[in-house]
């Protein structure tokens with residue numbers, strides 16, 4: 001596989017024509033950053049300009065956020081390939097029906113992508129933040145990585161965008177940072193929060209009341225900062241203790257900045 005510096009320059013005239021059938025396409029996982037397209041990497045832009053297919057996960061009938069970020073770079077719709085999830089929040093992630101539906105969804109999507117990769121076409125899977133950090137891309141990567149060349153383009157994570165916009169360093173000196181999905185049970189959240197110096201709590205949704213209670217029990221509520229839509233339109237940053245309600249959209253997280261060594 002070519003290294004990043006060998007990647008050919010974009011030539012829009014070449015995009016529709018596939019290379020000879022014996023050459024397979026490359027699967028790209030493209031980190032799209034936290035929301036503001038200014039945080040796309042140069043490498044991500046090059047891949048977005050060049051790939052034959054731009055795949056993005058979405059809710060049925062809606063555009064995925066990763067695809068919206070790409071609007072800054074991609075001006076033709078012909079290469080778009082939406083992958084609507086069968087479910088998003090309708091079923092519990094451990095419900096066997098949800099697990100089976102998601103597995104079938106990823107199997108089918110991987111089969112469809114394998115067909116175009118085998119025909120020599122490059123496929124870019126647009127991933128919010130970084131593709132290897134809680135990214136849906138990983139489920140396709142797992143199914144395709146042994147059959148096709150793969151390149152993952154790292155991205156600025158959502159949490160990095162959030163602590164930047166909150167204007168708060170997250171770790172100092174020897175601080176230990178713990179990243180927690182809010183979906184964990186209350187007792188697990190408390191135990192993890194009690195033994196860390198700094199924390200990021202993601203995937204808040206309807207779990208914000210539980211997260212508040214766990215932070216209070218761990219003695220961290222006064223340090224907690226709530227960030228909604230970090231770096232995107234509609235961004236807000238609020239000390240969690242001053243947030244009057246428990247509404248938390250998909251793009252939201254709580255930061256607990258560390259207070260380690262500061263000479």
Ligand SMILES: C[S@@+](CC[C@H](N)C(=O)[O-])C[C@H]1O[C@@H](n2cnc3c(N)ncnc32)[C@H](O)[C@@H]1O
Pocket residue numbers: 034035127128129130131133134135156157158159161162201202203204227228229230231232250251252253
């Ligand atoms: C499935 S994870 C994907 C993480 C992503 N791959 C990354 O590198 O940030 C989705 C969660 O990331 C967090 N998130 C990502 N970007 C965010 C942003 N710009 N503002 C607030 N939260 C964000 C939210 O907690 C959201 O529920």
